[in-house]
Amino acid sequence: MRIAVIGAGPGGLYTACLVKRLRPHDVVEVWEANAARDTFGFGVVFSDGALGGIEAADPALFEAVTAEFARWTRIDVHYRDRTQRNEGYGFAAVSRHTLLRLLQERCAGLGVRLHFGTRAPEVARLRASHDLVVAADGVGSRTRARYAAAFGTERQEAGSRYMWLGTDRPFDALTFAVVETQHGPVQAHAYPYAPGRSTFIVEVGDAVWRAAGFRSAERRPADPVGDRDGIDEVARYFSGLLDGHALWGNRSYWGRFTAVRNRNWSHGNLVLLGDSAHTTHFSIGSGTKLAMEDGLALATALHEHRTVPEALAAYEAERRPAVERMQRTALTSLEWFENIDRCVGLPPDAFNAHLLTRSGRLTRDDLPAVDAEHVGRIRRRFADAA
Ligand SMILES: Cc1cc2nc3c(=O)[nH]c(=O)nc-3n(C[C@H](O)[C@H](O)[C@H](O)COP(=O)(O)OP(=O)(O)OC[C@H]3O[C@@H](n4cnc5c(N)ncnc54)[C@H](O)[C@@H]3O)c2cc1C
Numbered sequence: 010m011r012i013a014v015i016g017a018g019p020g021g022l023y024t025a026c027l028v029k030r031l032r033p034h035d036v037v038e039v040w041e042a043n044a045a046r047d048t049f050g051f052g053v054v055f056s057d058g059a060l061g062g063i064e065a066a067d068p069a070l071f072e073a074v075t076a077e078f079a080r081w082t083r084i085d086v087h088y089r090d091r092t093q094r095n096e097g098y099g100f101a102a103v104s105r106h107t108l109l110r111l112l113q114e115r116c117a118g119l120g121v122r123l124h125f126g127t128r129a130p131e132v133a134r135l136r137a138s139h140d141l142v143v144a145a146d147g148v149g150s151r152t153r154a155r156y157a158a159a160f161g162t163e164r165q166e167a168g169s170r171y172m173w174l175g176t177d178r179p180f181d182a183l184t185f186a187v188v189e190t191q192h193g194p195v196q197a198h199a200y201p202y203a204p205g206r207s208t209f210i211v212e213v214g215d216a217v218w219r220a221a222g223f224r225s226a227e228r229r230p231a232d233p234v235g236d237r238d239g240i241d242e243v244a245r246y247f248s249g250l251l252d253g254h255a256l257w258g259n260r261s262y263w264g265r266f267t268a269v270r271n272r273n274w275s276h277g278n279l280v281l282l283g284d285s286a287h288t289t290h291f292s293i294g295s296g297t298k299l300a301m302e303d304g305l306a307l308a309t310a311l312h313e314h315r316t317v318p319e320a321l322a323a324y325e326a327e328r329r330p331a332v333e334r335m336q337r338t339a340l341t342s343l344e345w346f347e348n349i350d351r352c353v354g355l356p357p358d359a360f361n362a363h364l365l366t367r368s369g370r371l372t373r374d375d376l377p378a379v380d381a382e383h384v385g386r387i388r389r390r391f392a393d394a395a
Contacts (some may be wrong), residue, residue: 010035010311013139015129015152017041019053019105020283020300021145022112027066027308029119031394038122038139040129048109049260051175051209052079052202054102054183054294061381063298065388066305070115077107079201083182086361087250089189093361100183102202108297132279141317142279143307145300148267150285160281161272166265169347170223171212171291174240174261178254180207185364186250187353193217194353195246196346198292209256210291211243212346218263225263235261266290266343270336274329275321282307287332289339292346299335303328309390341367 012028014021017039025037064071078101086093116123129135132152135142144152153160176199184199195217198210213223226236234240235258244256269288274281283300307324314320345367352363 010141010317011139012037012141012143013129013135014039014143014145015132015135016144016146016150016283016285017043017045017109017113017123017125018048018145018147018283018300019108019112019297020304021143022109022116023301024143024145024282024304024307025121026070026112026116026119027304027391028311029116029121030067030391031308031312033120036122037120038124039116040124040127042128043126045113045123045125046106046110048105050105050173051259052102052200052206053105053108053297054100054200054202054208055298056100056294060101060298061384062305062387063301065384066308066391067115070111073111073115074103074108075101077103077111077203079103079203081182081201084365085180085182085184086357086364087184087186088357088360089187091357093357094182095361095365098183100200102200102208104203104206105297107203136278140278141311143282144279144285145282145304146285148269148284148288150281152279153271153281153285156276156279159273159276163268163270163272165268167268167290167343167347168265169212169214170218170263170265171210172236172239172243172258172261172263173291174209174211174243174256174258176207176209176251176254176256177205178207178209178251179205184250186247187349187360188246188250189353190217190221190246192220194349195221196349197247197250199250209247211247212292214347214350223263228262230260233260234258236263239263268336268340268343274325278317280307280321280324287336289335290343290346292342293335293339295335295339299332302331305387309387312390312394 014025025039028037080101082098084095084098144150146152180199180201186197188195195213199207201207240258274286282303289295306327310320310323352360
């Protein structure tokens with residue numbers, strides 16, 4: 010079988026790698042518009058219980074990735090000069106750059122053909138020349154847009170704005186911080202992902218963003234930093250939390266989270282995967298894991314079904330319920346953060362409790378438990394193929 014993958018993010022690369030592990034004779038080709046070492050963002054967080062299937066599918070890759078993990082067990086809430094420390098959680102994070110490098114190396118070792126710095130050929134041509142085309146081209150997928158009616162795409166922009174930044178402030182917990190300005194609250198979500206490196210996402214309601222005088226900077230593709238004035242302004246708001254440490258961008262600009270849903274995940278021999286199929290708000294940190302789990306489900310479905318249409322139906326049937334559940338959880342979380350001003354003003358203990366339970370609706374029980382039987386099945390499938 011000949012398989013074309015558009016996009017070398019975590020979803021596209023992991024799919025390519027697992028298809029080659031299960032079906033070494035398939036020709037798998039990946040196109041990535043960016044250079045191999047160029048990527049957006051900083052670290053990505055995983056809730057550590059959720060990696061069972063990924064471990065079973067490729068233990069060598071799993072070991073290489075987890076060796077790079079920053080791990081922690083606390084959620085800290087900085088609010089009104091108090092820091093509430095909440096113990097008993099399990100999180101891990103890795104630099105997106107490192108994750109992609111390890112996936113690229115694994116793909117290359119397995120014989121995947123990788124084309125970096127190269128936009129994928131026109132999708133109609135790929136569909137004619139390949140048995141299957143995987144659109145793993147991210148939230149703004151042009152492939153999906155081209156067949157939007159067939160996929161039944163819905164896109165909904167959040168009201169608040171965010172910027173994805175990094176810092177050398179070494180956080181040792183998943184950290185939420187609220188700064189109360191005269192215009193309203195500005196909040197940050199931060200967590201470590203490597204020694205001396207943390208992700209720092211700032212989020213602001215639209216009305217506060219405007220009143221505080223933030224502006225959308227013109228995008229300058231050649232500038233590796235992004236909106237320098239905006240970043241300086243955010244650093245001023247969070248100077249207390251940053252404690253003298255730097256805040257930096259990686260092509261960072263103010264944006265709005267876009268919720269993506271599709272009525273159908275495939276159209277003929279073209280299939281959506283990862284953010285092109287579905288997105289979840291960053292406050293529950295699961296988009297990367299979901300994209301990789303999609304790759305695992307697609308690779309095993311292709312291995313276990315005789316025809317591409319059967320495999321695509323099985324892939325969607327397996328993934329849609331888990332994804333929709335996470336999207337519901339993410340929507341609850343997004344709405345809580347969009348309406349944070351309703352809770353700002355509560356005493357610190359009450360604010361902390363609200364944030365952790367997202368008004369009683371989002372609890373740790375909402376996070377998926379590891380299904381040991383499912384993990385065992387994956388381990389056997391990949392062991393048989395090896
Ligand atoms: C602020 C923020 C914070 C986040 N934090 C987390 C987190 O903590 N944990 C987490 O799990 N997830 C997080 N996410 C989500 C995560 O980044 C995505 O869910 C994940 O990257 C999806 O992977 P993907 O492979 O589907 O798409 P992407 O990673 O977006 O990869 C798509 C790739 O396709 C390429 N491409 C696009 N068009 C073409 C083309 N025509 N030809 C060739 N290449 C093309 C792009 O250059 C890109 O490299 C966050 C997202 C944001 C915005």
